Amino acid sequence: MSTYEAAGVDIAAGERAVELMKSKVARSRRPEVVDDASGFAGLFDVSFLLKYERPILATSTDGVGTKVMIAQQYGKHDTIGIDLVGMVLDDLVVCGAEPLFMTDYIACGKVVPERIAEIVGGVAEGCRLAGAALVGGETAEHPGAMGPGEYDLAGAGTGVVEAAAMLGPSRVREGDVVLGLASSGVHSNGYSLVRHVLREAKLSLDAVLPELGRPLGEELLEPTRIYSRDCLELARSVEVHAFAHITGGGLCGNLARSLPPTLDALLDRSSWTPPPIFPVLAEIGKIPQDSMDRTFNLGVGMAAIVTPEAADPALRLLAARGLDAWVLGEVVAGSGEARYR
Numbered sequence: 001m002s003t004y005e006a007a008g009v010d011i012a013a014g015e016r017a018v019e020l021m022k023s024k025v026a027r028s029r030r031p032e033v034v035d036d037a038s039g040f041a042g043l044f045d046v047s048f049l050l051k052y053e054r055p056i057l058a059t060s061t062d063g064v065g066t067k068v069m070i071a072q073q074y075g076k077h078d079t080i081g082i083d084l085v086g087m088v089l090d091d092l093v094v095c096g097a098e099p100l101f102m103t104d105y106i107a108c109g110k111v112v113p114e115r116i117a118e119i120v121g122g123v124a125e126g127c128r129l130a131g132a133a134l135v136g137g138e139t140a141e142h143p144g145a146m147g148p149g150e151y152d153l154a155g156a157g158t159g160v161v162e163a164a165a166m167l168g169p170s171r172v173r174e175g176d177v178v179l180g181l182a183s184s185g186v187h188s189n190g191y192s193l194v195r196h197v198l199r200e201a202k203l204s205l206d207a208v209l210p211e212l213g214r215p216l217g218e219e220l221l222e223p224t225r226i227y228s229r230d231c232l233e234l235a236r237s238v239e240v241h242a243f244a245h246i247t248g249g250g251l252c253g254n255l256a257r258s259l260p261p262t263l264d265a266l267l268d269r270s271s272w273t274p275p276p277i278f279p280v281l282a283e284i285g286k287i288p289q290d291s292m293d294r295t296f297n298l299g300v301g302m303a304a305i306v307t308p309e310a311a312d313p314a315l316r317l318l319a320a321r322g323l324d325a326w327v328l329g330e331v332v333a334g335s336g337e338a339r340y341r
Contacts, residue, residue, distance in 0.1 A: 009141045009143060013110075013111040013112070013113055013141075016113040017111055017112075017113040017116040017117055017120075017139060018139075019113075020113050020114065020116070020117035024117065024120060024121035024124045024125075025120065025124045025134050026124075027124055027125070027128050028124040028125075028127035028128045028132065028133050028134040029133055030100070030101070030131075030132070030133040032044050032045040032046070032048065032100070032133070033045075033101070033133050033135055039136075041136065042101065042103060042135025042136030043135070044100065044101050044133070044135055049160065052160070052162050053162060053163070053164065054162065054163035054164070055160050055161075055162065055163070056097070056160065056161050056162070056163050056166065057158060057159070057160055058092045058095055058097035058158070058159045058160065058161060059092075059156065059157065059158050059159075060088050060089070060091040060092050060156065060157050061088065061154065061155065061156040061157075062084070062087040062088045062091065062154065062155065063084065063087070063152065063153060063154040063155075064080060064083045064084050064087060064153065064188045065188060065189065065191055065192070066191040066192050066195060067080065067083060067188050067191045067220075067221075068080060068151065068152055068153065069191070069195065070191060070194075070195070070205065070217065070220050070221060071221060072149055072150060072151070073205060073217075074205045074217035074220075074221060076217065076218075076221055077115050077118040077119050077122070078118040078119075078121060078122050079122050079221055079222075079223040080119060080122055080153070080221070080223075081104070081119050081120060081121065081122025081123030081124070081125070081126055081153070082122045082123070082125055082126035082129070082223035082224060082226070083122075083126075083187070083188045083223055083224045084104065084122075084123055084126065084153055084154070084155050084188075085102065085123060085126025085127055085129070085130055085132075085155070085157075085224075085226060086126060086187065086188065086223070086224030086225065086226050086227075087188050087224065087247065088102060088155045088156065088157040089102060089126075089127075089130045089132055089157045089159070089226070089228050090130075090224075090226065090227050090228055090231075090245050090302065091157075091245055091247075092157055092158075092159035092228070093159070093227065093228045093231045093232060093243060093245075094167070094168075094242075094243045094244065094245050094258070095161055095166050095167055095168055096161045096165050096166050096167040096232075096235055096240075096243075097159035097160055097161040098131070098159050098160055098161065098228075098232055099127075099130050099131060099132035099157055099158075099159040099228050100132055100133070100157075100158050100159050100160060101127075101132055101133045101134070101135045101157065101158055102123070102127055102132050102133070102134055102135070102155055102156065102157040102158075103134070103135060103136045103137050103138075103155060103156055103157075104120065104123050104134065104137035104138075104153060104154070104155040105137060105138050105139075105140070105153065105154050105155065106119060106120070106137070106138070106139045106140070106151055106152070106153045107139075107140045107142050107146065107151060107152050107153075108139070108140070108141060108142065108146060108150065108151035108152075109141070109142060109143060109145070109146035109147045109148045109149065109150045109151070110141065110143065110148040110149075111139060111141045115151075116139055119151070119153060120134075120137065122223070123137070123153075123155065126223075126226060129226040129228075129229070130226050130228040130229065131228060131229050131232075132157065132159075132228075137155075165235075167235065167240060167241060167242050167243060168242055168258065169242060169257075169258055169259055169260045170260065171241035171242060172241045172242050172258070172259060172260055172263060172305050172331055173241065173263075173307075173331065174263055174331055174332060174333055175308055175330070175331060176241055176305050176306060176307060176308070176330070176331040177305070177306055177307070177308055177310075177311040177327060177329075177330055177331075178255070178265050178267065178303055178304070178305055178327070178328045178329040178330060178331065179303065179304040179305075179306060179311065179314060179315065179318075179325050179326065179327060179328055180271070180272055180299075180300040180303055180325060180326055180327075180328035181227060181230070181300065181301055181302040181303065181304065181318065181323060181324075181325045182225075182272075182299060182300070182301065182323065182324035182325065183224075183225055183246070183275070183297045183299050183300060183301030184222050184223065184224065184225040184301070185219065185220075185222040185275055185277055186220060186222070186277060186278075186296060186297070187224040187225070187247070187297055187301055188224050188247070189247050189248045189295070189296065189297065190248075190295040190296045191220075193281075193285070193287070193291075193295050194220060194281060196285070197281055197284055197285035197287070198216075200285065201284050201285070203216060203284070204216070205217030205220070209280060211276045211279075211280050212276055212277065212280065219277050220277075224301070225301050227245075227301065227302045227323075230318060230321055230323050231243055231302065231304070233317065233321070234304060234314055234317060234318065237313070237314075237317055238306060238307075238310035238313050238314045238317070239306060239307045239309070239310045240304055240305070240306050240310070240314075241305045241306065241307070242258040242259075242304075242305040243258065243302060243303065243304050243305070244257060244258040244302070244303040244305075245301075245302055246297040246300050246301055246302060246303060247297070248295075249294065250293050250294045250295060250296060250297065250298070251267070251293065251297065251298060251300050251303070251338065252265075252267070252293060252337070252338040252339060252340075253294065253338075254303075255267075255303050255338035256336060256337055256338045258303075258305065259331070259336050259337070259338065260336065261335065261336040262333065262334070262335070262336070263331050263332065263333060263334055263336065264331070264332050264333070264334025264335065264336070264337045264338065264339060265305075265329055265330075265331055265332075265337075265338040265339070266329050266330055266331075266332050266334075266339065266340075266341055267328055267329035267338060267339065267340050267341065268327075268328065268329055268340070268341055269340050269341070271326055271327060271328055271329070272299055272300070272326055272328070273299070274298045274299040275299050278292065278296060278298050278299065281296075300328065303328060304325075305331065311327060315327075329341075
């Protein structure tokens, strides 16, 4: 006799996973969340938008790429959801939008309730850090398509910004100052290259390299820093013209997206020292500098473009919030590129 369970789908395990994650999801709740007894949709009261003159909704969707394979190999699943939130909601804040809510999607070969609850718990914690609500999600079991220990996750988020307060290239002016906001490490980009380096060097995730002082797996699974609240407070406090979320494509590639076609960002590579994981990867993998630049954030997870007068107050504000930041460069006449001196 053929049944869904015989095909590899465990409905009871899925239901248990939902029960285990409920308390974790509740920690990300915002006052605007509306309960839906059916659970088919996440509901969010947007009556507060009436106070906006012209509210603009912003939306973003993303995943965490092959970093999930490091989590699976190392057996640590409680922070990969934070990475997902960083990739999704910190894209929203680039235009000045406040993240409101997020949904997630997990596909796996086999539902292990405790593991799913750990993953979703990470998403909920990331949403809490970003000030957003996790209003719903889906877990899908794909036996045959994925191995029992394999999973992937993605998410989508929504935010809002007043039209007149939107940030971006049109605000950037010659003479503006570029600030670098420190990353927590590799974040969630470049892991295909990371895994290639580890595979070629036959390095175990349990290896403790002297430069890192902890197992390689712990270093590579350091969760993505969530910048949303810091960036929003910065935009409220000083004159910010643009942000750039430094993800795939590296610092110069992403910063160029926040520049108008007549201006360049001239950056000083000597203004910061990349975290040890980056020179370690470069040395072990013999990765050339241009490839490092295009692949990794190299210690800069977000960039802010501010007026010259705002630079010092901005650095003081970020320092008070516990976020390392520095003057990374300046905006000069050019052709829409970010480049090093």
